[in-house]
Amino acid sequence: MSTGGSTTAVARRAARGDVVRAGARAGFVARGVLYLLIGVLAVRIGLTGTGEQADKGGALAQVAGTPFGAVILWALGIGLVGMALWRLSEALFGGAGPKGDKPAKRAVSAARFVFYAVSSFFVLSFAAGNRDSGAGATDRQSHDITGRLLDLPAGQWLVGAAAVGFLGAGLWMGGRAVMRKYRKRLTWATMSAHQRRFMDVTGIAGGVGRGLVFAAIGSFGLKAAIEFDPDEAKGMDDAIRSFAQTPAGPWLLVAVAAGLVLFGVFSFGQAKWRDV
DSSP, X not given: OOHHHHHHHHHHHHHTSHHHHHHHHHHHHHHHHHHHXXXXXXXXXXXXXXXXXXXXXXXXXXXXXXXXXXXXXXXXHHHHHHHHHHHHHHHHHOOSSTTTTOHHHHHHHHHHHXXXXXXXXXXXXXXXXXXXXXXXXXXXXXXXXXXHHHTSTTHHHHHHHHHHHHXXXXXXXXXXXXXXXXXXXXXXXXXXXXXXXXXXXXXXXXXXXXXXXXXXXXXXXXXXXXXXXXXXXXXXXXXXXXXXXXXXXXXXXXXHHHHHHHHHHHHHHHXXXXXX
């Protein structure tokens, strides 16, 4: 066997080894904590109209205020690094299951790697003392990035393409949740009936809630592109608050927020039963 082939084989085994799998499970826990906190903050906003921020920065600010906040922040950041590395290993070497090597699935894993790499950087920056990545940061970043893109020659098309990506991702997330696609990624055959019901309830409601938020971000981004106005773009907090402006009022916001809480709980279940 050539040296190159041997090196690739070793890298592939390492990518599917215990360390990477442990990192993935830590990542699911970290993601669960963040979504749980974001959902709780969003519920408060819907019920009381509080000025708290329902985004990652708002969640991190809540963690920072606890007795062991600094330790927890670093743990969350490191957990998301583990998630990013797991997704990178899937992109490079394929994921678990018979269809894990398909180019489309590896491309999706690559996109998820970028998403979680950015998320981990965000959390670790906050843990290191960069409070510019705190509450409300997603809204500011959304406006700033949209404004910079619109200044480019093909800016409207770039913003529109990104917005369509978020909108499509949201619809994809919600659709897959309703169709229970998550089941094939779980150790379903070994789970009890109670465990299956738990994952179905949290997986469907949580996936739909998360999908609605991503779709809302995408729809506002599309509006920003069409109207050539960066102020129309919204981050997670503004997108969540926008549900209160619908005919259903604050109750739709609360329903979406409850979905985010359940997605956090679903992530904890994935940490235990996901086939990684």
